[in-house]
Amino acid sequence: MQSSRNPLIIGAGPAGLTAGLELVKRGVTPRIYEASAHVGGLARTPADGDWRIDPGGHRFFTRSEDVADLWRSLLPADQWIAVPRRSAMLVRGHYVQYPLVGRHLLTQMGLHRGARGAGSLMWHRFRRGMGSDHSGSFRDWGRREFGRYWYDLFFDGYVRKTWLTDPEEITSDWANQRIKPIGWRLSRGVDPMDQDVFRYPRHGPGQLWEAAAATLRDHGVGIALNSPIVHARYDGTTWMLEKQNGTTASGDALFSSMPLRSLVDALEPEPPKHIKTIAARLRHRSLITVAVALSKRYDIPYNWVYTPEPHLRVGRIQNYGRWSRDLSPRDWNGTFVGLEYFLLPDSDLWVAGDDGLGAVVEQDLAALGLDASTIERVIVVRSQHAYPIYNSARDRSVVRVRDYLREHYPSLHPMGRNGMHHYDNQDHAMLSAMRSVGRYFGENVDPWQVNSDLGYHEHGVLKR
Structure with a gap:
């Protein structure tokens, strides 16, 4: 019937x-x-011949x-x-595993920075225990969770770059779901990241x-x-x-x-x-993903690299080779990355042509230590209403x-x-x-x- x-x-x-x-x-x-x-x-x-692009890096979990x-x-x-999911933040020339791991924070960027970050975290935890600093903004949430030093180092610049506003103007709701607390596992045994495995077409x-x-x-x-x-x-x-x-x-x-x-x-x-x-x-952020194929092979052992520092315009980098070899031609042996630019729909970069965008991409590649002269293919994907703003x-x-x-x-x-x-x-x-x-x-x-x-x-x- x-x-x-x-x-x-x-x-x-x-x-x-x-x-x-x-x-x-x-x-x-x-x-x-x-x-x-x-x-x-x-x-x-989106596809261009045998090249395929994932505009957002979609984990199937x-x-x-x-x-x-x-x-x-x-x-x-x-x-x-x-x-396997592997992510890192690129800060001061160091790849720091993300989600953050306590022993890496204490040693990987130098003992001085580690001690400073630990002291800042202890102070903010002490203040939280006294019942102060309970604002619902992302900035105050981040300082309570990571301490001011590590928050400023890893998150403040990234949020400004990707959400295009002051962290004080963003609520902490999405952060509670998206940002994991510091892992204080002291043992060098099984890494939880090795068990973080997702399906992917x-x-x-x-x-x-x-x-x-x-x-x-x-x-x-x-x-x-x-x-x-x-x-x-x-x-x-x-x-x-x-x-x-x-x-x-x-x-x-x-x-x-x-x-x-x-x-x-x-x-x-x-x-x-x-x-x-x-x-x-109600506002949205837009996303421009620039997929770049480089003939030179670089060892980037991460699916994602987050870039909080202001000298880089790119907000996040995808390493397509870590997602699936079938996103590139079968005989390809170079480096295939996706540079993600977060912006408002009426921003200069959104309305700019591919030539203006290309100059920004080349500057970012140079800052990342990737040789732009080895570019073999560039594919641009624009997504207007990519993310609702909180x-x-x-x-x-x-x-x-x-x-x-x-x-x-x-x-x-x-x-x-x-x-x-x-x-x-x-x-x-x-x-x-x-x-x-x-x-x-x-x-x-x-x-x-x-x-x-x-x-x-x-x-x-x-x-x-």
């Missing part, structure tokens, strides 16, 4: 495609509208068996590889989402690319979406992973002025917008990182989509409670 349900989905990233798969599993055929020319969102894998089962169902076992994260899109199409789901939505009209029972080209589509429910502030702007009738004003405070207005604004939408649009289901303006990993985006579909079917679940555990950290050991 064919279902009479007729839902619409905005966005073909992890949340939108997962919602589509969940609906199909329940016997419903949705329609999906994606503004860009590709599926996968930030988790796509989850505590949800439903998510893990879905991943396994989309790609066969031989298309998954095990990737051989050809990058987009391989998974392209498989998801193919599965949906096999089940008759239409995925319209290059289809930005400009208006979302609701008459109390039916949704009418208007695309930029003027064509429309109607349905009984709307699942949206487009940026929350853009959704509010698109709604008709228009929400009250105060709701639109609140939504307008400023002081974010929590209050999102709650007020959420509550308004729930009351006035009961068949509207915001989901995913941008749809909920929440710094989710792709597994959290998928869970919010799964719960949104459950809510559509009358289940007592709350998608907004996904990834609300402040103590959550990514750390995975593969189960064989």
